[in-house]
Amino acid sequence: MAVGLFGRLREGLAKTRETLLGKVEALFQGHPKVDEEFLESLEEILLGADFGMPVTQELIAALRRRLKNEREPDQGRLREILAEEIATRLPAEQAWTLPAQRPCVIMLVGVNGVGKTTTLGKLAAQFVGQGKKVVIGAGDTFRAAAGEQLQVWGERAGAEVIRHAEGADPGAVAFDAARAAVARGADVLLLDTAGRLHTKVNLMEELKKVRRVLAREIPGAPHETWLVLDATTGQNALAQAKTFRAATEATGIVLTKLDGTARGGIVVAISAELGLGVRFVGIGEGVADLKPFSAGEFVAALFRND
Amino acid sequence: MFDTLSEKLDAVFKKLRGRGRLTEEDVQAAMREVRLALLEADVNFKVVKDFVAAVRERAVGQDVLQSLTPGQQVIRVVRDELALLMGSGEENRLDLAARPPVGIMLCGLQGAGKTTTCGKLALKLRRDKRSPLLVPADVYRPAAIEQLKVLGRQLDIPVFDSRADQDPVAICREARAFADRQGYDTLILDTAGRLHIDDALMLELERIKADVEPREILLVADAMTGQDAVNVATAFNERLGLTGVILTKLDGDARGGAALSIRSVTGKPIKLIGVGEKLDALEAFHPERMAQRILGMGDVLSLIEKAEATIDREQAAEMAQQLRKEGFNLETFRDQLRAVKKMGSLESLLGMIPGAGKAMKQMQGMQLPEKELQKVEAIINSMTPAERRDHRIINGSRRLRIAKGSGTRVQDVNQLLKQFTEAQTMMKRMQKLGPKGLRGLLGKGGGLPF
Incomplete structure (x- = not known):
């Protein structure tokens, strides 16, 4: 009986310790002094959240510098400094608002399986919920049944979906979708x-072509191009962000699948190096689980205790 | 682009050339680089920690072979251990030996x-x-x-x-x-x-x-x-x-x-x-x-496989035959250009060649000549088949036409023709010399082992 209770308690504690905050707290209990050993353990915690080596080393250096003059820094102070240092590496806090152009064209790009179609479905539902008229262009003509998947989302959201047959030219879909968005007087074309x-050169070229088609039909389009990133992705996300930005002039990031145990630390590295802001984060399956990004909340989530 | 691990390790070991054994400090310094390389590759930090500790133990006190640089030797240990950890030599085929379905x-x-x-x-x-x-x-x-x-x-x-x-x-x-x-x-x-x-x-x-x-x-x-x-x-x-x-x-x-x-x-x-x-x-x-x-060591095997996968055998044979028949002209050059282009970006190809990372770093910030290649192909496309087979017939007015047709300047056409002529001369000389003559061309001090 007593053993069972103890076991449960320990189990509960172990779960807490798996989170970043829990780890930092546990570390603090074992090492009340901020010494080399402490910093080394902290480094591991940060690396474990996919911050990557350069950002991790910067954060440790900053912590070292700022704690130098404090005799006995307490846990709260340490956490505060760390949160501050992470936040300064994220883009300035300002909620994204829909640009004034009509129709405003938003294009989603990214590697396979990051959640582009799902994100687009959720965006459509949210815009429709705000009273906007939305047209969806099913530009994924490659993956089997991608169009059907989007059709389901479109029906749920109440947005028209412009589709071509599988294997069709995505540029042609973009053309028709742009024409339809203008003709219907849509507020948003997704x-x-x-x-x-x-790394697939010809496929990146295809994206450039789609952009040219959009720009020809609607001045200034696409007004936003968002790179969708999976929060479980490691250091490769940096290469993705660099290449997609170069090829498509991406204006922001949507970070998906933050509801698992992954912490998405890599966006800090991307923000710090490329200055690309995060527009939305996906934290669950529901439509409302796609939320506008807030640096404060992101840092809080990094440290969240669950 | 990261430095390759082998370059970093060579730098670490530069100072101990001529010594017979790896000391604890040598290995310590090397393992720091190994750790970084593994973390950059997204290996979990706990796994990295255990792995590095295990390899460190094995590497201390090892003899430094004279014929190898110590950096390469450590990499070999690391690579072999990694492969072993990932199951080299183990059965990894699907097991479907059961009553169907x-x-x-x-x-x-x-x-x-x-x-x-x-x-x-x-x-x-x-x-x-x-x-x-x-x-x-x-x-x-x-x-x-x-x-x-x-x-x-x-x-x-x-x-x-x-x-x-x-x-x-x-x-x-x-x-x-x-x-x-x-x-x-x-x-x-x-x-x-x-x-x-x-x-x-x-x-x-x-x-x-x-x-x-x-x-x-x-x-x-x-x-x-x-x-x-x-x-x-x-x-x-x-x-x-x-x-x-x-x-x-x-x-x-x-x-x-x-x-x-x-x-x-x-x-x-x-x-x-x-x-x-x-x-x-x-x-x-x-x-x-x-x-x-x-380990970011490049993957020549994959590169070869990629080449084999994109250039089909028949096409390769055809290209070789054409090369023999017509010699190296702008027509065959364009075929080769296209074949290389099909394999992917130059950057990704270079990434597979060991040591190419270093060369790329030296070109810092410089754009890889993807655009240049596009221009070259456009210029060649604007030539007539006769011009492609023998570029010597391309006179001033032809140059102007080609430049206009390809949206380039006459200077670009001139430059391409000049470079191509040089390449052609070299090809001819190499063909004439054969492997034996090649040795002579490189001179006695070439230091090549054959």
């Missing part, structure tokens, strides 16, 4: 694209 | 590539003379069932007719009975993507396992996964008892440290890897190659 690895 | 269950996070991999696996099994039945059991993601049905149609492989309003466990059970009746010997179960912490959905997988008793339970994992790979793999393994792993999206430039993380926390072999969007791009896993890739 364009899905097929997932592609950033 | 044999079940293969694929599971994993959302977006790992389960459905596509199911299609690839079915094709592979049919080529191995089995008769697979694809079973769509993802009733959650919109059109996931339809996706597998489309794949089945493309491959002409039967797909069990499930509907999104059915219970996934019931689908798998019925599919098994159906396969039994119809004589399909292998069931490929495509389950919905789920988070490893989603208790309800993990329970569903446990129920499918209990009901269908699949011979293989394979975790499908994205090669780009970061540090979280260990949590995911541990959770799936604890609840389901995995029999192996399929690593997907290895055709990108991710170093794929997740392979090592997953392998070391589950102990389960990586059985297959996904290396492309086409449905036949599912291959056997080679631990040695993966070790090289994780």
